Amino acid sequence: QEPFQTTVAFIYLPQAVGQYFPESTGIPSRVQFHFYELNTYVVSASVTNATIKDLKHPIFVTLQHHKATQPKDKVQCVYWDFSKNRQGGWESSGCRENQTSATHTTCFCDHLTHFGVLLDVSRTPVSEINEKILTVISYLGCGVSSIFLGISVLTYAAFRLRRDYPSKILLNLSLALLGLNLVFLVNSWLSSFGSRGLCVAVAAAQHYTLLASFTWMGLEAVHMYFALVKVFNVYVPAYILKFCILGWLPLVIVSLVLAVKMDAYGSALYHENIQPLDGSEQCWLQDDVVFYVSVVAYVLLILLCNISVFVVVLVQLCNIQPPGSRTGLLRDLRGVTSLTFLLGLTWIMAFFTWGPAKVPLLYLFAILNSLQFFIFVFYCLMKESVQKQWRIHLCFGRFRLADHS
Template sequence: MIDLDTDSAMQREMMKLFEIKDSCLHIFPRFPEVKKYFIKLEEKMIHNIMKDSKLEAGGSKTHNLKSLSLNLNNISESDLNLTGTNSRIQIEAPQLLPQNKSFIPEIWLPVDALQHIPQEKRLVGLVSYMENTQFKFNQENISSMVVRIELLGGHRLHNLKTPIKMIFRGLEVGNIDNHSQLLCNYFDVEDTCWRTNGCETYNVTDDNRTDITCICNHTTPFAVLLMREPIAKIHWEILSYISYIGCGLSAFFTALSLVIYVFGRSHKMDYSISIHVSLSGALFLLNTTFLLTEWGATVEPDWVCVFVAALMHYSLLCCFTWMAIEALHLYLLLIKVYNTYYKHYLLKLSLAGWGIPAVIVGISLGVKDFKQFYGVTHMTMSDTNQTNSICWITDDSFFYSLNLLYFTLIFVFNSGILVAVASSICKMKQVFRSRSRLGAEGEGGKTWRDPQRLSESCRGGLTVLGLTCLMGTTWGLAFMGSGYVNLPILYLFCILNSTQGFFIFLWICLSAKKQRKREMEERLSSTPVKNTTLKSD
């Protein structure tokens, strides 16, 4: 074996390419297009180095470059002189870490596939990478060295009868939970994502370390990734049907709520109904946007998917915000009884309900030069190795840190309001009972107001309690069921999420009915007064 330094022009160009990458660390991780172009340019340079390497049959060379090492092997006929239909020949990958030889995987290539390649083109290149930042597009947890297999002229081995065999030894498994697993993956250069299609994984674990055997039927960059346990096909299909049918029904009922509000509203309509309808509008926007997530991932240009993902995030935050406004309105109505008149009250609530989420999403979109938070995300079905692309938040840490914090603050706020309302209801009950026992006839005007206010407090408390339980429980389950592993939580989330629009629609109808009944009673009570006045004249 000959160890060559950077003596050729192509090797110097490769070194320069990695120097550019290392000098632009503030740009390289943030722009997927730059990474994709880098990978393709690197692949082209590797093929040029292979083309310039003049090796005799059976010869080999090692090119030690910055951040990677390339082993070239010209496979001779004598090397392939093996027997057996499933026979393979072992090819040594280049060693980047001499102190840890077990880090380099053992690789066997199928003899029958190599025999179909002419001798002059039977040059195999194995690349070992010191780092893997260029292969990370969606915060993948790459647990092994990335190794790629290249053939002269860009020739690919695919649909192999005798698959390629790789063994990654001594991988750490101490931090793996019950819902994660080590899986063999290949890197799809065109779609810039890791996939498991055509690869099977076998592992043997001993003392928190495991040996992973990868059996793959094609040649590409390979690695072992620590992945969440994906959802099976049957559950995927059932949950998809529940989600789409449920969101469609929820969108229908929320739209119906808006129509009833627009055509049935009056000047005396209670603010509570307007707030209920605003929450219903946020749900309508969320459900309709959800129905577009898969479509947006297939549309060009890319900004369409970014727009759909950002709009869905905005509508989700609007739902949380209007849920908090429901509790705030109840507090002002039932707890802070005096001095509750606010000029342009509904306008101010609307600015908060629709404006705060807009500011959050606007800032998230504004930092796209630093980090792109919205775009295409990929989900995998375990027993089919198929991926499903949707438009959503691409950064898991951003999703959970922002949304979970926002949801928690609103849930705690609503819980505090509910405690205050419950305490107020208990106090009013005690006052009402004490007055009833004393028989305070002289305060009849006040005693009849106490049960009315008590009834309004109970109804308002039940409203916020119902909305908090309905939406709070639903989205709490969404955060609890992170990943696609807890099937009962996922099914419960999909079912509850499907009923939100329907229950809010029923509540709006009941509120509107009570409003009309109240207006009718006011008109009837005012009629005798007018008749008496006419008679006295």
């Protein structure tokens, strides 16, 4: 709860601190608080016989000012680092002002969010420096991907390229991935408004776009199987209509979660009944059971199906390609690479981010899965029909093609 106005020092410890208490030492653990008064108030909390670090939920500290601050005054949150300069010293990295007024300032440590958190099976934190680097990679990658996915959607929608089944499926997949990237990019910003309802809505939108993206990846695999393996004797009435119903069906899953357990959505701060006032927390699934059932199990099922189709497609490519052809080898390599991204196979790495391999695989995961502009490269930039439409409608001079049927 908010501290009383007369409180000079207020510290909030999340429930997760209790997990660090030793169980069988014979010495009971206790939380010790220390209070000092220097040129400002200083408060600390420590747990005997335990080391507290890498907390997923932040520790809040609210301190009263010795005298009321003016708007021009700069307030900084710091902590005492015993190892600094061999004698100790004040350090500010990793802590920031959450809220400040003329009489009080509230501080807590940063909790940045990278793209891998959407499918972090281990759900364990990484070091602060790795968190920052992964966050930068994720936001840059998602920003670039959003631009090129948007170009892909506009290209297929505006230039009459969505007439055949593969193009229609690709258009829907690009829309789902574009939504996933855009929601991720604005997630922290929207959470900074301090509205629990808005945070739940953003988390639900993130959940829906993630599931929709994987559903369309699975439908891509189904269509490839029909086209390359079951070439004959396959007729499905209202083919694309049924695909669209299935592709956007995850809305039912998200609606069920909202109806049954809305509290599963939110941020780590809301989960601890604290209202965040800056954009350092992402709104996402906080309930482990809902996360593992509606995200991990769902994604794993689709990826297993996609891997099976991927292997079958590779076998088909090998059977129809004459041996020893260098041109055919390059074409097959390009096809394998494009299928890897189209079917979402790079997301498999998320299931191996455990122990010592967690950080290296998270870097690889963030780089590959936040760079979906490869879909633009393989299915727009390198596609002859798209190049032709670009030259007809967008190019000038000798690069422009005469319009013809």
